[in-house]
Amino acid sequence: MNDFLSMGGYGAYIWACYGLVLIVLLGLGIVSWRTQKTRSHRADALKAAQPRRRPGATLGTSSKVQP
Amino acid sequence: MLAAFFSLILRDMRLGYAQGGAAGLVIAFYAITISLFPFGVGPDAEILARIAGGVLWIAALLAALLSLDRMFQADFEDGSLDSLTLGPLPLSLVALAKALAHWLSMLLPLVILSPLFGLMLHLDGASMRVVLIALLVGTPALSLIGAAAAALAVAVRRGGALIALLVLPLYIPTLIFGVGAVEAVSGLGSVSANMSFLGSLSLIFAVLGPLAAGGALRLALE
Amino acid sequence: MHWFANPARFIRLADKILPLTLPLTVGLLAVGLYLALVASPADYQQGDTVRIMYIHVPSAYMALFCYMIVAAAGFSTLVWRHPLADVAGKAAAPIGLAFTGLALVTGSLWGKPMWGAWWVWDARLTSVLVLFFLYLGYMAIWGAFEDRSKAARAAAILALVGVINIPIIKFSVDWWTTLHQPASLFRADGPSIDPSMRPPLYVMLAAFQFYFFTVFLWRIKGELAAIRLNALRYAGEAPRSASPKEEQP
Numbered sequence: 001m002n003d004f005l006s007m008g009g010y011g012a013y014i015w016a017c018y019g020l021v022l023i024v025l026l027g028l029g030i031v032s033w034r035t036q037k038t039r040s041h042r043a044d045a046l047k048a049a050q051p052r053r054r055p056g057a058t059l060g061t062s063s064k065v066q067p
Numbered sequence: 068m069l070a071a072f073f074s075l076i077l078r079d080m081r082l083g084y085a086q087g088g089a090a091g092l093v094i095a096f097y098a099i100t101i102s103l104f105p106f107g108v109g110p111d112a113e114i115l116a117r118i119a120g121g122v123l124w125i126a127a128l129l130a131a132l133l134s135l136d137r138m139f140q141a142d143f144e145d146g147s148l149d150s151l152t153l154g155p156l157p158l159s160l161v162a163l164a165k166a167l168a169h170w171l172s173m174l175l176p177l178v179i180l181s182p183l184f185g186l187m188l189h190l191d192g193a194s195m196r197v198v199l200i201a202l203l204v205g206t207p208a209l210s211l212i213g214a215a216a217a218a219l220a221v222a223v224r225r226g227g228a229l230i231a232l233l234v235l236p237l238y239i240p241t242l243i244f245g246v247g248a249v250e251a252v253s254g255l256g257s258v259s260a261n262m263s264f265l266g267s268l269s270l271i272f273a274v275l276g277p278l279a280a281g282g283a284l285r286l287a288l289e
Numbered sequence: 290m291h292w293f294a295n296p297a298r299f300i301r302l303a304d305k306i307l308p309l310t311l312p313l314t315v316g317l318l319a320v321g322l323y324l325a326l327v328a329s330p331a332d333y334q335q336g337d338t339v340r341i342m343y344i345h346v347p348s349a350y351m352a353l354f355c356y357m358i359v360a361a362a363g364f365s366t367l368v369w370r371h372p373l374a375d376v377a378g379k380a381a382a383p384i385g386l387a388f389t390g391l392a393l394v395t396g397s398l399w400g401k402p403m404w405g406a407w408w409v410w411d412a413r414l415t416s417v418l419v420l421f422f423l424y425l426g427y428m429a430i431w432g433a434f435e436d437r438s439k440a441a442r443a444a445a446i447l448a449l450v451g452v453i454n455i456p457i458i459k460f461s462v463d464w465w466t467t468l469h470q471p472a473s474l475f476r477a478d479g480p481s482i483d484p485s486m487r488p489p490l491y492v493m494l495a496a497f498q499f500y501f502f503t504v505f506l507w508r509i510k511g512e513l514a515a516i517r518l519n520a521l522r523y524a525g526e527a528p529r530s531a532s533p534k535e536e537q538p
Binding site: 004007008009010011013014016017018020021024025028029032033035036039040042043046047050 | 348399504510515
């Protein structure tokens with residue numbers, strides 16, 4: 001196990017490389033996943049909320065009707 | 068159409084030297100940048116002669132960069148860019164004319180003055196000739212690439228700092244072959260090969276730069 | 290709103306593809322890591338540092354691959370005005386930037402034990418460094434515009450100028466390094482690669498590729514949601530406030 005970790009004396013470099021790659025890729029992946037999730041939730045919520053906020057609105061012209 | 072093209076070049080050159088024009092400023096910037104290097108690396112003649120080619124080229128790159136944001140900005144703000152679109156020239160030719168005017172009024176004086184600075188950096192005669200020719204052949208590419216970046220920056224409106232980021236990576240090949248030609252004098256490679264690459268860069272960007280700039284100007288004017 | 294028809298269909302398609310690519314990414318990555326770190330032999334010349342190659346080379350490859358995606362997206366933005374193209378370019382660029390950065394750092398960490406220096410102005414590292422700057426410029430253009438469609442086209446123009454420049458830059462940097470440096474101590478990648486090193490390298494390449502597709506789809510979905518959110522906000526708030534707040538990703 002120690003042999004594996006020391007990687008013939010180059011362990012620091014190798015593990016730094018692999019660690020960094022994993023951290024960056026994981027970080028980018030999580031950020032990308034979460035933004036799309038929260039944004040589409042927010043968009044869905046907004047869409048659901050909009051007709052209720054403006055009861056007089058007719059379909060299709062809703063954006064031009066004052067609340 | 069040709070008449071419109073040349074009159075646009077002349078107009079821009081006149082503006083460059085008129086009061087408030089940038090041409091004098093750019094030359095002063097070039098001179099100051101070069102004179103910073105001896106302070107940075109020490110006055111040792113051998114070291115200065117060794118790096119002189121690179122110094123002259125990098126100073127030229129920075130001077131070109133400094134003058135780029137004026138290429139379209141003023142014309143855009145006072146509306147003359149709009150009126151140019153009504154003229155006979157397509158926007159990409161407008162960009163080509165402006166790039167040529169930029170080269171003639173901003174960079175050509177630097178090229179002509181460069182032997183003087185070469186002298187101050189202890190560059191020998193043979194290398195100096197090559198530097199002069201290399202700058203002459205290579206600097207048009209700087210104006211032509213710069214036209215594309217300047218046009219993009221005009222479209223952005225607050226694009227001053229953006230230009231540097233866009234343009235400097237694209238200047239690298241010109242820098243490499245320009246300095247390569249100088250170093251070839253002292254035996255590292257062939258002068259003529261470097262020169263012909265410099266020339267081809269200028270020719271490639273004579274097409275590519277104005278095309279991209281034209282597209283970007285169309286965006287700016289929308 | 291027929292404009293939205295296309296993105297909606299795309300999102301449905303993406304939702305079908307993602308459940309496949311995500312487990313493939315994770316699985317390939319696990320296998321790749323096992324092969325790269327455990328099951329492959331150390332190089333007789335470079336020792337265990339050769340294992341860095343298994344992530345360095347795929348990162349560098351992905352850096353270029355992402356730029357090709359960005360450039361292709363730019364091309365279809367300008368030529369066909371395809372509504373998804375600019376979204377694709379914007380989505381791919383940060384992934385490309387990440388891979389470019391990783392290629393640089395892993396190259397540096399590989400260079401230290403091999404060349405004895407953190408940074409060597411070697412042709413490949415230098416070209417990747419320039420590519421990094423190109424990505425920064427592309428993303429800066431996206432960030433600098435207020436108007437989305439203008440930003441998309443300006444960024445597309447830059448991407449195309451960049452992609453024509455990549456071979457020129459590569460050539461000039463190769464030229465420059467052969468001039469200034471004795472031939473490289475070794476050539477780790479290239480056709481002379483030992484057969485025992487191929488499986489981990491190829492598996493890691495595939496893993497990175499699938500990682501790209503997964504995150505790429507997520508980012509496209511995020512972009513599309515941002516556009517939809519803006520449109521909804523604009524529709525909802527335009528009568529009340531003059532300037533709808535932009536959703537800045």
